[in-house]
Amino acid sequence: MYAFQYRRAKSLSEAAEVLAKDEDARPLSGGMTLIPTLKQRLAQPTQLVDIAGLPELGGIDCRNGVLTIGAATRHADVAASKVVQDAIPALACLAAGIGDPQVRNRGTLGGSVANNDPAADYPAAVLALNAKVVTTKREIAADDFFQGMFTTALEPGELIVKIAFPLPKAAAYCKFPHPASGYAMAGVFIAQAGDGLRVAVTGAGASGVFRWAEAEQALAKGISAAAIEKLTLAADDINEDIHGTREYRAQLVKVMATRAAAALSGKK
């Protein structure tokens, strides 16, 4: 690691101020992505501003049909939350499947969404559930937030404060985890809401999380595994790496979507 200065922010406004003044400062939340990046010397920030303990970034709350989760909420706490389990069980289940227990004990929702790793789980939930990302500056719709691998609508110094998930009628998430890391080789989140059905795919897109329009159309007519089985996902925009070819991943997406659809149709 290159040297940096560590400071624990006392308030959200102090953190925002430090980040606004120093463009090479970085917010530190759970550190489960940032610290490995620093250890590999892939980044050289001047300062790390620790925001993990800020009360403004905590809390899980469900009212008026919206589940709101603070950005610094750890994966383990989302997974164990009775409020989340009751409101959107698929989201609690997703959080319980991230990485391993030690990673879930440190990693946070805000860090994962801000990082927008193409194989991360939360982006699929945020996009399928049509959530709003609430930042220190504004509210950003999920469709506008994710802008390609490791790229989001966040401006320098802008912090995610919380994420607001409108409650779906039903939702399901299925992923094929990479056997070593747990990251998604392919993960599909299907959410059925009053205003329509959305299918978000993570782990596979060459430019990160994406909505699978054909699957949304097919399932709008009725949710069933058979509706997905008829589809073919074109492999052109699918990611290829040492873990799998793009054709293999496209097939995995279809299988995960079939399973998620089967889980949903069983629930109805």
Place this chain on the structure above:
Amino acid sequence: MAKITLKVNGEQHSAEAEDRTLLANFLRDELKLTGTHIGCDTSQCGACTVHVDGRAVKSCTMLAAQAEGCEVVTIEGLAKNGKLHPAQAAFTECHALQCGFCTPGMIMTTAALIKEHPAPTDEQIVHGLEGNLCRCTGYLNIVKAVKRAAELQKAK
């Protein structure tokens, strides 16, 4: 450099360390608690697992400064009054190690696991040990040891 104060195994400790010092290195190099092992550079192996405020974490992926004011328990702090913790006793009894390099981390994860699941199923054990790698045993005796640790904990 900053002075870092934290409680380790029930005792208050203070030491100067660079801001970039990892908790694993702080424990090993400053406090000479070398039971916490560093097995990889990629946050994968879990050999460095310790408890911070009661939760299992990878101490190689946390800055010592992030643990300022926290309560840390390492493998050295598990035994009480000369009596092994149920997880330690079970790993010995079930021969859940060969070279022993992964063992401190495995035991710290096990201790947290049986607190959360006092009677863990095989699936909960396998899922619960996903953050710990062992290159020797093939895991069978480790899974047995976690079951046994839960029994010993109950009998306590």
